[in-house]
Amino acid sequence: MAAAAGVSITTVSDALNGKGRLPDETRTKVREVAERLGYRPSAAARTLRTGRSGLIGLTVTTYGQEPFTFTEFAYFAEMARAATSAALNRGYALVVLPASSRHDVWSNVALDGTVVIDPSDHDPMVADLYRQGLPVVSDGKPGNCPVTAWVDNDHHAAVLGILEHLAQAGARRIGLLTGTSTDTYTRLSTEAYLGWCRSVGQEPLYEAYPAHDPCAGAVAADRLLARPDRPDAVYGLFDPNGTDLLAAARRYHLRVPDDLLLVCCSESDVYATTEPPITTLSLKPRRIGTTVVNLLIDAIEGIAPADETAADQNGSGQLMPTELIVRRSSQRRPPRTTVAAPRPPGEA
Amino acid sequence: MAAAAGVSITTVSDALNGKGRLPDETRTKVREVAERLGYRPSAAARTLRTGRSGLIGLTVTTYGQEPFTFTEFAYFAEMARAATSAALNRGYALVVLPASSRHDVWSNVALDGTVVIDPSDHDPMVADLYRQGLPVVSDGKPGNCPVTAWVDNDHHAAVLGILEHLAQAGARRIGLLTGTSTDTYTRLSTEAYLGWCRSVGQEPLYEAYPAHDPCAGAVAADRLLARPDRPDAVYGLFDPNGTDLLAAARRYHLRVPDDLLLVCCSESDVYATTEPPITTLSLKPRRIGTTVVNLLIDAIEGIAPADETAADQNGSGQLMPTELIVRRSSQRRPPRTTVAAPRPPGEA
DNA sequence: TGGTCATGGAGAAACGTATCTCCGACGCTT
DNA sequence: AAGCGTCGGAGATACGTTTCTCCATGACCA
Numbered sequence: 001m002a003a004a005a006g007v008s009i010t011t012v013s014d015a016l017n018g019k020g021r022l023p024d025e026t027r028t029k030v031r032e033v034a035e036r037l038g039y040r041p042s043a044a045a046r047t048l049r050t051g052r053s054g055l056i057g058l059t060v061t062t063y064g065q066e067p068f069t070f071t072e073f074a075y076f077a078e079m080a081r082a083a084t085s086a087a088l089n090r091g092y093a094l095v096v097l098p099a100s101s102r103h104d105v106w107s108n109v110a111l112d113g114t115v116v117i118d119p120s121d122h123d124p125m126v127a128d129l130y131r132q133g134l135p136v137v138s139d140g141k142p143g144n145c146p147v148t149a150w151v152d153n154d155h156h157a158a159v160l161g162i163l164e165h166l167a168q169a170g171a172r173r174i175g176l177l178t179g180t181s182t183d184t185y186t187r188l189s190t191e192a193y194l195g196w197c198r199s200v201g202q203e204p205l206y207e208a209y210p211a212h213d214p215c216a217g218a219v220a221a222d223r224l225l226a227r228p229d230r231p232d233a234v235y236g237l238f239d240p241n242g243t244d245l246l247a248a249a250r251r252y253h254l255r256v257p258d259d260l261l262l263v264c265c266s267e268s269d270v271y272a273t274t275e276p277p278i279t280t281l282s283l284k285p286r287r288i289g290t291t292v293v294n295l296l297i298d299a300i301e302g303i304a305p306a307d308e309t310a311a312d313q314n315g316s317g318q319l320m321p322t323e324l325i326v327r328r329s330s331q332r333r334p335p336r337t338t339v340a341a342p343r344p345p346g347e348a
Numbered sequence: 349m350a351a352a353a354g355v356s357i358t359t360v361s362d363a364l365n366g367k368g369r370l371p372d373e374t375r376t377k378v379r380e381v382a383e384r385l386g387y388r389p390s391a392a393a394r395t396l397r398t399g400r401s402g403l404i405g406l407t408v409t410t411y412g413q414e415p416f417t418f419t420e421f422a423y424f425a426e427m428a429r430a431a432t433s434a435a436l437n438r439g440y441a442l443v444v445l446p447a448s449s450r451h452d453v454w455s456n457v458a459l460d461g462t463v464v465i466d467p468s469d470h471d472p473m474v475a476d477l478y479r480q481g482l483p484v485v486s487d488g489k490p491g492n493c494p495v496t497a498w499v500d501n502d503h504h505a506a507v508l509g510i511l512e513h514l515a516q517a518g519a520r521r522i523g524l525l526t527g528t529s530t531d532t533y534t535r536l537s538t539e540a541y542l543g544w545c546r547s548v549g550q551e552p553l554y555e556a557y558p559a560h561d562p563c564a565g566a567v568a569a570d571r572l573l574a575r576p577d578r579p580d581a582v583y584g585l586f587d588p589n590g591t592d593l594l595a596a597a598r599r600y601h602l603r604v605p606d607d608l609l610l611v612c613c614s615e616s617d618v619y620a621t622t623e624p625p626i627t628t629l630s631l632k633p634r635r636i637g638t639t640v641v642n643l644l645i646d647a648i649e650g651i652a653p654a655d656e657t658a659a660d661q662n663g664s665g666q667l668m669p670t671e672l673i674v675r676r677s678s679q680r681r682p683p684r685t686t687v688a689a690p691r692p693p694g695e696a
Numbered sequence: 697t698g699g700t701c702a703t704g705g706a707g708a709a710a711c712g713t714a715t716c717t718c719c720g721a722c723g724c725t726t
Numbered sequence: 727a728a729g730c731g732t733c734g735g736a737g738a739t740a741c742g743t744t745t746c747t748c749c750a751t752g753a754c755c756a
Contacts, residue, residue, distance in 0.1 A: 008736050013714060020715095021733065038479060043458040044395035045712035048741050053392065054456040055443070077425045084444050093457050095403070095441045096432050108402040109441050110391040131386060270618045356706050361744060368745095369703065393742035396711050 005033040016041065053110035054092050056296055058083055059125070060117035061099045061183075071211050071238050074267040075285045076117070079139070082289030083115060090297050099125055113137070113296045118183045119145055135299035139292050140184045141317060149295045150317045153283050155185060158322040159192035159235070162263050162281060165324065166233040170332045171261050173202060175224050175231030177241050179211035186211070189237055205231045211238050221248040225260075233261035233330075242271050242278045262329040277327035287320055353381040364389065401458035402440050404644060406431055407473070408465035409447045409531075419559050419586050422615040423633045424465070427487065430637030431463060438645050447473055461485070461644045466531045467493055483647035487640050488532045489665060497643045498665045501631050503533060506670040507540035507583070510611050510629060513672065514581040518680050519609050521550060523572050523579030525589050527559035534559070537585055553579045559586050569596040573608075581609035581678075590619050590626045610677040625675035635668055 002009045007030060014020030015030035033039075047053040058080060080096065087094040092112070097105060099116075113135035119126045121143035129136050130146045138150040166174050176193045179186040190206070197204045205227065209220035221244035224234060230252075234245055242264035246256065254260040256276055263279045264271070271278040295318070350357045355378060362368030363378035381387075395401040406428060428444065435442040440460070445453060447464075461483035467474045469491035477484050478494045489500040514522050524541045527534040538554070545552045553575065557568035569592035572582060578600075582593055590612035594604065602608040604624055611627045612619070619626040643666070 009713080010715085010737080011735060013712095014735085017714085020735080023734075026734080038476075040455055040480065042396065042712050043456055044392055044401060045741090046456070046714080047392035047458070048390065048396050048711090048743085049713045049715085051741080054453070073425075077421075077429075081425075088446055088453055091452055091456070093443045093445060093453050095443050097441060098436055104439060105402070105436055105441050107388055108391055108394070108439070110395075132388065270621060273618060273623075274621055275623070357743080358707080358745085359705060362705085365744085368705085371704075374704080390742050393711090394744075396713090396741090397743045397745085399711080 001034065001037060001039045004037060005030050047110055052300075053112055055095055055109065055111055056087055056092050056293070056300075057095050057097045057106075057109070057111045057114040058117070059097045059099045059114060061120060071214070071217075071240065074239060075283060078267055079117070079285035079289040082286040083293045086290040086293040087297070090294070092293075092297060094293075113148075113300045115139065115292050115296055116147070118185065119143070119147070121145070121182055135296055137292050137296040137299065139288055141188075143182070143184060148299045151288055151291050151295065152184065152317065152319060153288070153322050154319040155188040155322075156192045158281055158324075159189050160196060161322075161324060162235050163193070163196045165279075165326070166235070166261050166263065166330060167200075169233075169257070169261055169330055171231075171233030173205060173229065173231045173233070175234040176204070176206035177217075177220060177224060177234060177236040177238070177245070177264075178206055178208045179237060180208045181211055186237065193235075203229075205229060214240060217241060218244045218247070221245045222251070225249060225252050225254065232259070234263075236262075236264035239264070239266040239268060242266060242280070243274065246274060246278070256329050257331055261332075263324075271327065276329050279327045279330035280325050282323045282325060284320060284323055291318065291320065349382065349385060349387050352385060353378050395458055400648075401460055403443055403457065403459055404435055404440050404641070404648075405443050405445045405457070405459045405462040406465070407445045407447045407462060409468060419562070419565075419588065422587060423631060426615055427465070427633035427637040430634040431641045434638040434641040435645070438642070440641075440645060442641075461496075461648045463487065463640050463644055464495070466533065467491070467495070469493070469530055483644055485640050485644040485647065487636055489536075491530070491532060496647045499636055499640050499643065500532065500665065500667060501636070501670050502667040503536040503670075504540045506629055506672075507537050508544060509670075509672060510583050511541070511544050513627075513674070514583070514609050514611065514678060515548075517581070517605070517609055517678055519579075519581035521553060521577070521579045521581070523582040524552070524554035525565075525568060525572060525582060525584040525586070525593070525612075526554055526556045527585060528556045529559060534585065541583075551577075553577060562588060565589060566592045566595070569593045570599070573597060573600050573602065580607070582611075584610075584612035587612070587614040587616060590614060590628070591622065594622060594626070604677050605680060609680075611672075619675065624677050627675045627678035628673050630671045630673060632668060632671055639666065639668065 002012050005012060007026070010020070011022065011026065012030055012034075014022055015027045016034065060076060080094075084094045095109060095111070097109070111134060114129055114137075116123070116126055116136055116138045118140040119138050119142050123142070123145045126136055126138070126142070126145040126147060135148040138147045139152070141150050141152040163174055176190065178190045178193075193206065194204055205224070207220040207224045209216040211217070217238065217240050221236070221241060224231065225245070225248045236242060236245055242262065245262055245264070249256055249260050249262070256262050263281065265281040265283065267282055267285055271280050350360050353360060355374070358368070359370065359374065360378055360382075362370055363375045364382065408424060432442045443457060443459070445457070459482060462477055462485075464471070464474055464484055464486045466488040467486050467490050471490070471493045474484055474486070474490070474493040474495060483496040486495045486498040487500070489498050511522055524538070526538050526541075541554065542552055553572070555568040555572040557564040559565070565586060565588050569584070569589060572579065573593070573596045584590060584593055590610065593610055593612070597604055597608050597610075604610050611629065613629040613631065615630055615633055619628050
């Protein structure tokens with residue numbers, strides 16, 4: 001390439017990168033030759049030289065061989081899409097990597113930083129990454145592992161909001177469908193529920209199950225409604241809980257919302273068309289994905305976070321709001337449906 | 349690292365990669381020191397030296413700033429997930445890149461090959477990649493651009509199958525909701541429909557709209573049912589067509605399936621719970637994603653495809669079956685629903 | 697005793713870029 | 727005429743691997 005243009009390697013590099021002191025004449029000539037030859041600078045060499053690959057990792061704890069979990073598929077898909085976009089907007093590309101099997105693929109990819117979704121307490125992978133000096137930003141407040149920064153929903157406020165909403169709709173005994181794992185989401189949500197129960201003097205009514213097992217969810221939903229002290233309203237922490245609870249309610253001849261109020265946390269729009277439509281809590285994964293990636297890239301590029309003078313032990317955190325999408329399943333007085341009244345079929 | 353272990357660089361490389369002739373003793377010693385130091389070989393340097401990055405790109409033509417289209421979101425999400433898994437299973441990582449803006453991110457990433465979803469005719473990006481000697485495998489039979497290999501559904505057979513299915517359910521005038529773009533999927537499907545119309549002597553009844561515009565779809569669905577020669581069955585090529593057609597049918601007081609049979613192509617499971625549930629054609633994106641990635645990696649690693657001696661102009665192609673998920677919307681005699689008959693509520 | 701061979705490991709080149717240093721040439725000032 | 731500043735660009739080095747070549751050491755055999 002340098003030879004073809006009749007100049008030195010230095011000149012080529014300077015011309016293409018807009019550096020050095022070169023007359024525009026030389027610059028354009030070099031670029032023209034490069035174009036003609038279809039020359040592309042080697043990304044690998046640049047990475048080796050500069051120490052920057054322009055690649056960031058996205059990883060999530062998994063419970064199988066799939067690179068992401070099923071229970072949160074809609075959440076993850078939206079979040080990953082937003083993260084990919086945000087990265088591209090700033091000139092980075094995003095690689096999805098499995099949290100397990102650290103040594104296979106991870107060593108083969110040069111990463112400038114990593115986004116970790118839902119790290120577990122004392123996550124060994126996060127610690128490992130952090131030890132290597134790589135910026136790590138987590139989606140979900142980290143339990144006990146050091147991260148550069150983190151973003152999370154305000155789960156406490158979200159759960160309290162839902163419980164208030166259900167109470168106002170007439171619920172007297174609100175139940176919870178929760179998980180057995182120790183991630184932040186499950187933990188904070190459950191704690192908020194228990195705290196609320198204490199404050200209003202209701203005895204807790206909940207069932208916990210391993211969230212990664214789709215069948216266990218259906219069983220737990222059934223168990224919750226089969227209790228002698230059956231709740232008259234239920235909040236389900238995981239996406240499939242809505243349909244599971246609806247099916248269980250049908251088995252016990254509970255009308256929703258008349259006999260049972262229902263809310264679940266989900267990003268899926270199927271709940272807009274179920275019978276009845278189910279109120280859902282959206283964690284706004286798009287905003288989370290965008291924020292997380294931007295924080296990560298700020299850290300990579302050495303832009304100090306402006307909001308805090310000194311990061312605390314777990315880096316600086318940021319709480320994002322959630323959104324409650326109220327539908328019929330959580331309203332005792334359903335709003336008049338907008339479906340048109342049946343009229344006689346008109347021909348053509 | 350080499351100094352810390354008291355051996356040469358060569359020995360370190362050999363020990364870690366399992367090459368060269370070294371006694372197990374030396375090997376384990378080097379590995380132990382590496383472990384203690386937290387040493388990781390530089391992926392950038394390895395890539396530079398070997399010419400392999402272990403990275404493959406996944407790109408899809410977009411109609412906005414988002415890295416993937418909305419109309420096919422469920423398809424894309426599933427396909428991308430399968431592709432990511434398949435890549436990881438073979439030690440590769442997958443990077444999602446936008447089809448537009450060739451020069452920003454693309455130059456910064458060292459790719460071993462690329463998967464292209466739905467390349468357009470004479471796709472300049474595909475041609476560019478191919479010119480650089482990078483293997484390119486496309487999802488969707490390429491129109492006129494050179495690719496290493498391609499995978500596609502048998503759209504012809506799929507459409508014919510649906511039309512037969514509808515005809516057997518009693519349809520006399522089958523309409524089509526199609527797109528205006530020139531991608532293979534739209535083109536082949538429409539051609540199959542027109543051919544079928546000719547063969548059975550039905551006049552074609554279709555509306556075409558720009559598939560990337562979600563509103564245009566609803567309008568086109570309405571237009572199709574507003575025609576004087578209104579069809580008594582419709583097949584919609586794109587995911588949102590099902591709900592759009594259902595809404596339009598409601599406006600014209602057409603009962604589904606009694607007055608109007610409905611089928612659409614979709615990967616979304618919302619159509620299992622609509623009223624009535626809608627028959628869908630699944631393109632089996634998971635299998636496509638897996639196959640595409642495996643073909644690409646075969647090409648990267650120089651594994652010749654076994655099925656064909658010499659690749660034709662557009663590389664070797666492979667047709668994958670689709671799956672018709674029959675639901676109430678396309679059956680005049682609906683099967684008895686499997687919902688359990690109501691039983692009296694049993695207490696606890 | 698000299699030659700051959702296997703073993704264990706070191707040396708050095710090359711991958712392609714970015715960047716620091718330096719050099720020649722030219723114009724200008726004193 | 728000598729010195730100085732600027733412009734345009736070349737040289738050289740380092741980034742950290744992989745891999746090819748080659749060397750030293752013994753052991754074994756004729």
